[in-house]
Amino acid sequence: MNTPSMSMPTPPMAFGLWGTMEERKPLSDSIKNMLNSILGSAQPRPIPALEDLKLSEVRLSDTDLDALKKLVGSQHVSTDREQRVPRALGKSYFDLLDTRLADVISCPDAVVTPATEDEVLKVLQWCTAEKVAVVPFGGGTSVVGGVTPLDGGLRAVISLDLARFDAVEDVDPISGEATLGAGMSGPHAEIELAKHGLQLGHFPQSFPYATIGGFAATRSSGQNSAGYGRFDEMVRSMTVVTPQGIIEPGHAAPSSAAGPDMREIFLGSEGTFGIITRVRCNVHPIPETKAYEAFVFPNFDAGVNAVRMVEQTGTGPTVIRLSDEVESATNLTSTDSIGTKEGAAPKGCLCLTMYEGSPDHVESRHKETRELLLSLGGQSIGEAPVRKWEKGRFGSPVLRDSLLDVGALCETFETATDWSNVARLKKQVTAALTDELTKSGTMCLVLCHVSHVYANGCSLYFTVVATQNDQPRKQWEIAKVRVMKAIVDNGGTITHHHAIGTDHVSAMPHEIGAVGIQLMQAIKSTLDPAGILNPGKLVSSQA
């Protein structure tokens, strides 16, 4: 775990990359050659240097900027290239393509970094009066266009960075709660909580960079979700600043029958209803012990059946994951390289399990899970694959940048469905994707895993690697539409934990229905009548 950068307002990730320049892992020449032979006609697509980029003009006047500076302090309003560019794009494949190919980078007109709810409210009120859009910014890890600085037809757009909401407050170890600033990164929160012997236990792949506020705004789900739940389940209460005032959904009690659960309106709201500034979270003592065991199943269906039974029986692993045959072949070699074999392993589908808690607790959960998995066709292959996964688990997005360097299409997307529908959904999505991306006779590889399990169903996480054609943005636009249709037509949700952003807006009417869209618009226009908050995200337009 690295201590996150605390200097402000430095953006957390390098432009165009997952992570920082130092984290880059360029492919070796031999792997490049192998990829070139697989990918065929791919063109290298390097990232331009920051100083070579052409940026959109700043549309805020000096008067505007002075007004904003009065609200938050002059050092917390910036129109510098170094601040605007990293907040211009997230980390979707579209974003990464735009980084490399766009003629002009559409940037937020300014980056504004308030430190208190009062300052946030004043900024929102100024933006409401001045018809300026606001895009909240946490870690910038969105892979669905969540930080794209759309202006919604208003005269400008600012990036509102939450980085100065960076403290752990009000730790209550008895109730297992702590209030965390929305701008704290995953590692920062864990480092601070560890001082109290506590842990959040939320480890999505974006963990090193993503923020507490972002986790809540997008309904993030971490790799330990079998043990600690999705992030939305960890939220005891929140502070949300809307143009109409501040709301603290969930403040009254851990559980209540006092009407609709107001937290659930703001969880997943992606900054379109308000700015989440603080989150009071469930925290727990740092686990005493961990245990690890990997299994191999003869095929994906057998593996899905087994992880289903584990979840429905409640045997209690903290982590349970299942890769399909294609992904297993990759994982059994290495998580941070492609094509380098590290010892043989049984063919089939890899299932990783981990257990956390007191020694007795871990032992009983491990034993019950293990016996069930073995009885359902699993074969134990020891703890090494799980430890290897745990060590490298935040590393794979870095690899994507290297694949793009050599001209590969590489993207991930995810869905969830009921257990009885898993096989059908996986098959149809894979077929649609493969059919679309191999049209010109090029290669397409589709990997899939289950990483989040529920009593009724599970997530399906897909990774696709294919050969870019000569119109790579259009190529993925067409494929993405087909994938979304395949998901929607075959009983999946359009997103299990990546959120809607701009990329999935077109699927929202199917997801929540016409009455649901009406409701979202009613909530939006009540809280944000001027439509300044993150326009173009979540739902397409106001009523």
Add this chain to the structure above:
Amino acid sequence: MNTPSMSMPTPPMAFGLWGTMEERKPLSDSIKNMLNSILGSAQPRPIPALEDLKLSEVRLSDTDLDALKKLVGSQHVSTDREQRVPRALGKSYFDLLDTRLADVISCPDAVVTPATEDEVLKVLQWCTAEKVAVVPFGGGTSVVGGVTPLDGGLRAVISLDLARFDAVEDVDPISGEATLGAGMSGPHAEIELAKHGLQLGHFPQSFPYATIGGFAATRSSGQNSAGYGRFDEMVRSMTVVTPQGIIEPGHAAPSSAAGPDMREIFLGSEGTFGIITRVRCNVHPIPETKAYEAFVFPNFDAGVNAVRMVEQTGTGPTVIRLSDEVESATNLTSTDSIGTKEGAAPKGCLCLTMYEGSPDHVESRHKETRELLLSLGGQSIGEAPVRKWEKGRFGSPVLRDSLLDVGALCETFETATDWSNVARLKKQVTAALTDELTKSGTMCLVLCHVSHVYANGCSLYFTVVATQNDQPRKQWEIAKVRVMKAIVDNGGTITHHHAIGTDHVSAMPHEIGAVGIQLMQAIKSTLDPAGILNPGKLVSSQA
């Protein structure tokens, strides 16, 4: 488990009673004498005969009734005394007092029993056009004024009975899901699911009469909540008919990051946003085995600490309950009688635990829980108290009617708070109640238990028995206001599982804040612009 009555539209409970005439348990003369000596000046308050009641006039014309009959069939619209009276009042203490004391019973003008979503929609559209209010009716077990037929200033009010939504559909044993008609009672649902080897596992005290739709609309919580969760957590999706059309919140997947969770807007909405007609629920195989063990703790604080540690460690009981000293003294004697000692038991606070699942699962959970409870000061007193509780657990509301017969004030209410605040909240609520109800030197007994536990906190369920004064309604109105203030001022939610109804409306602004109220009103006016749906419940008025 009794087979519920399937004849329609017979109301499920007798007027003025919990349960049916056959279930009455009149107190023996010796207990009556004892109570009289404790209660002092109490006056007997018998329930009038149905035929002696004076009812509010029917305000619907023959033309109105004919229009409704056209929509749902003439046998499904009734203005009969036998149908109107049982739907006039729920089972709160206020309701029970009104039953015995009111000069005129305010009844719904008609009882309408549609059988399909299409019929419900047409009834809502007719009521919208004709300015007639609609109170949805399930089991009529509300203890917070949830079925009070308020007209909201409209020209009449109908009771919309869901009894004909009475089927189990679409059972998916792989995904652990089944769609249940909103009008099915708890026993009816369990009997039907048992044919598939499945169980819902939702056992609130209202179980014998309350319905699936009511559970969802009020965020009911059952006695097995430690194992199977609150009812709101069991809801995979719903069908809700609003005046603006039908919505199916949650249909897409078991878990999703596609924006706000629309289910959570309708869960707890108490029929004010729409009529819940079907609920797709989590179901699970009927457990193979059960284990039982009761413990005694030296005092309530020690017990609370122990049940907290059980929940936070995740040792996994299906039921865990803790009674305070006063309630324990009652429970250790009998659940269905007062004052008859059945053998001695250790003094202190009774903690009941139950475990369900496969034999191995039950054994490991029982062992881990037991060891933790013993290590934290618990003393095992065997399984008998738990079995006794299980046997009588739906019976105690019947007792309340007998207490009212002899002129006692008897009511229950509940709240929830963080673990670190349990002692303070319990103390302040008990003090406020005792102070108010002993003002004229009469007796007041306050019992309390913890029956629902969460990582961050737990519920506190209070039972109060006191001497009625000569203005019994006013007496409880004043006491209820003080109790609500004590809850709100001391960090509790106004209701953990009884819902808002009419009784808690005044606390909603504190519960969700001014922006929250604005949001509720926006949702309400979007879905129900004419304000026909259950006026006066949940939130006080429209925007």
